[in-house]
Amino acid sequence: xxxxxxxxxxLAFLETKPLPMLINxxxxxxxxxxxxxxxxxxxxxxxxxxxxxxxxxxxxxVADSAFPAWAALSPAERALRLTxxxxxxxxxxxVLADLECIDVGxxxxxxxxxxxxxxxxxFDYFAQVAQEAEYEIELGLExxxxxxxxxxxxxxAFVFPWNFPLTLCAWGIAPALAAGNTVVIxxxxxTPLSTLYxxxxxxxxxxxxxVVNIVTGQGSVAGEALINHPKIKLMSFTGSTEVGKxxxxxxxxxxxxxxxxxxxxxxxxVCKDADFDGAVEGLTGALTLNAGQVCCTASRWYIHESxxxxxxxxxKAAFEAIPIGNGLDSDSVMGPMCTHxxxxxxxxxxxxxxxxxxxxxxxxxxVTSGELVKGYFIQPTLLAGKDDNPWAQEExxxxxxxxxxxxxxxxxxxxxxxxxxxxxNSVWTIDLARAKEIAARLxxxxxxxxxxxxxxxxxxxxxxxxxxxxxxVNSRATFEGYLRHQSVASIR
Ligand code: NAP
Ligand code: MG
Numbered sequence: 001x002x003x004x005x006x007x008x009x010x011l012a013f014l015e016t017k018p019l020p021m022l023i024n025x026x027x028x029x030x031x032x033x034x035x036x037x038x039x040x041x042x043x044x045x046x047x048x049x050x051x052x053x054x055x056x057x058x059x060x061x062v063a064d065s066a067f068p069a070w071a072a073l074s075p076a077e078r079a080l081r082l083t084x085x086x087x088x089x090x091x092x093x094x095v096l097a098d099l100e101c102i103d104v105g106x107x108x109x110x111x112x113x114x115x116x117x118x119x120x121x122x123f124d125y126f127a128q129v130a131q132e133a134e135y136e137i138e139l140g141l142e143x144x145x146x147x148x149x150x151x152x153x154x155x156x157a158f159v160f161p162w163n164f165p166l167t168l169c170a171w172g173i174a175p176a177l178a179a180g181n182t183v184v185i186x187x188x189x190x191t192p193l194s195t196l197y198x199x200x201x202x203x204x205x206x207x208x209x210x211v212v213n214i215v216t217g218q219g220s221v222a223g224e225a226l227i228n229h230p231k232i233k234l235m236s237f238t239g240s241t242e243v244g245k246x247x248x249x250x251x252x253x254x255x256x257x258x259x260x261x262x263x264x265x266x267x268x269x270v271c272k273d274a275d276f277d278g279a280v281e282g283l284t285g286a287l288t289l290n291a292g293q294v295c296c297t298a299s300r301w302y303i304h305e306s307x308x309x310x311x312x313x314x315x316k317a318a319f320e321a322i323p324i325g326n327g328l329d330s331d332s333v334m335g336p337m338c339t340h341x342x343x344x345x346x347x348x349x350x351x352x353x354x355x356x357x358x359x360x361x362x363x364x365x366x367v368t369s370g371e372l373v374k375g376y377f378i379q380p381t382l383l384a385g386k387d388d389n390p391w392a393q394e395e396x397x398x399x400x401x402x403x404x405x406x407x408x409x410x411x412x413x414x415x416x417x418x419x420x421x422x423x424x425n426s427v428w429t430i431d432l433a434r435a436k437e438i439a440a441r442l443x444x445x446x447x448x449x450x451x452x453x454x455x456x457x458x459x460x461x462x463x464x465x466x467x468x469x470x471x472x473v474n475s476r477a478t479f480e481g482y483l484r485h486q487s488v489a490s491i492r
Contacts (some may be wrong), residue, residue: 001330003328004172005328006098006100007095010094010095013099014193017033018030018033018034019047019048019192020049021199021213022196022202022212023058023059023062023213023215024062024066025208025209029049029267030048032050033047034216036190036376039105039336039338040335040375040376041375042201042374042376045102045103045328047327048189048193050216050217050218051221051225051345052221052225053222053225053381055215055217055222056184056186056217057225057229060155060232061231062210063155063182063184063231064154064182066182066208066210067154067182069208070180070182070208070211071152075135075180076131077178078177079127079178080127080206081206081207082123082130082174082178083123085207086121086123086127086306089123089200089201090200093117095276096111096197096198096452097115099194100115100165100166100193100194102193102327102328104163104290104335104374105336106336107329107333108330109332110289110290114167118167118170119166119167119170122170122171122457122474123174126174126177126178126479129175129476130179133150133160133480134481135149136150139368143492144489145490145492146487146489146490147488148485148486148487149486150480150483150485151180151483151486152482152484153181154180154231154233155183155232156176156184156235157183157234158172158176158237158238159223159227159238159239159247160172160185160195160238161240162190162338163290163293165194166198168238169194169195171474172238172473175482176236176482177207178482179479179482181233181234181482182210182212182213182216183212184213184214184232185214186214186216186260187216190338195214199214200298200436219243227247227250228250230291232256233427234257235256235258236259236261238261238263244260244345244468247260248469257319258468258470259470259471259472259481260469261463261472262468263295263423264296264463265393265423266296266299266418266426266452267301267302267426268300268301268426268427269413269425269426269427270303270304271304271427271431272304272307273429273431274307274430274450275430275450276314277314279311280315280318282450282451282452283298283301283315283401283428284315284322287299287380288322289453290333290335291337292346292397295450296446297453299395299400299401300393300419301402302404302406303406304405304406305405305406305407308405309471312361312382312384312403315382315401316362319363319381319382322334324367324372324380325372325377326371326375334399336377336378337377337378337398342417343366343377343378345397346396346398348401350364350381350391350400352391353390353391353392353402355387356390356391358383358385358392359383359385360382360385360392362379362380362381362382363378363381365379379399381400381401382403383400383403384402384403385402386404387415389402393419395421398399411439413441416442417442420465420466422466423445423463423468424447424453425439425444425447425448426448426451427439427442427449429450435449435450436449444464446461446462457474458474458475459474459475460474460477461475
């Protein structure tokens, strides 16, 4: 399948050059633009605007003006727009899946199976949560007649990475909007397409002007202007730990609460009594999902020594059987790296890991067969070695797993917890009681059992240590995080 055979609505959307940004319900084009590339072919597929500091200022100022009226609506009135948006995402599933495929590189089938429907569900979930929430709580105290009231903050700013543009955007803005905040969004410069399409759907869903604003542009310009803007009242950043620390510093200086969702180096602990084939299949699937460009993926695999050799040989065979290809082809399971830069970085990490003593069990190279040579494809890679290899501990963000052997439970938990990140780990054993104990002792935002990458609305997905702070998505607690508490009291 080629770009020309995409859904007619996708093709019509891409025709506008450059794709304008949404500010105050108006579509604004800029003089300077940026090409958007399809990582499966290297071809330019669209042009987007490059916002400067003035564009960002306009977006924040209109979001600030739109805030009082949006906040004054009842939760049910706001929920109407969110549920309408969910309906429109479901109507245009194919278009959004096409855009995620040609922009990020992920297979259309993956976007249809997860990214798009899960984004729609997110708006429905927070529409419901907002209507069930309590906004005024009587405290029943002795000396004072007092209440806690909960109110939205004002303008919430969002900066997103390139790996799950639509889903992460939904995870961020759905609770913010449902709680009554207005939003300004900066998607990653490499992957702005689905966010711009979502902006069209927000308009169609009837969000009032200025409630949802999107600025496309570079982190160093548009991103900086947004995180530094004096009118933002909340900041939500998803991306690398390095940039996240910078965002945290800026917000700290301005006393703006920041939600930071950052990188990871998840451990999978495979015990000797694991469902062997289930673990091989589950971990292979987790690592090749989105070509390994998943913050919470398992990339350090601790395998019990008694099953290590057999596990390695079965996983090697599973890796070598993964259908790699253009995401527009229905038989592709793993697409390319999202950018040439990311492909080069992953290949560099593999080379450095090897220099530091790791053995390449399988993979390790770019895929250059046939048409794939034009894109940024990498073979799923298994490295084997020791914990002190830097790439056994640092995030690679590609389809690369590092195999490590362990002997006993206490030892593996200590080794897993020595890593500075704290996003997501998993434990694999048929003994569920023991699995729960091990899961609880693995320090991170998320501990999964006999699966990796487990999501459901209502299940909090958060982070600790170098993987982030102040944030967390997908739960009632997330929604509460978009409301500030105010005490209202008089002396009895
Ligand atoms: P990144 O380089 O940190 O970029 C993330 C976003 O920040 C992009 O929109 C980028 O803009 C922007 N940015 C860069 N410099 C900025 C600055 N000085 N001020 C404001 N914004 C700035 O991360 P990435 O490479 O896109 O994404 C991969 C990382 O995200 C990985 O570490 C992954 O683990 C993490 N991640 C975490 C989660 C989570 O939930 N914890 C989810 C997904 C991804 P440009 O696009 O213009 O550079
Ligand atoms: Mg792209």
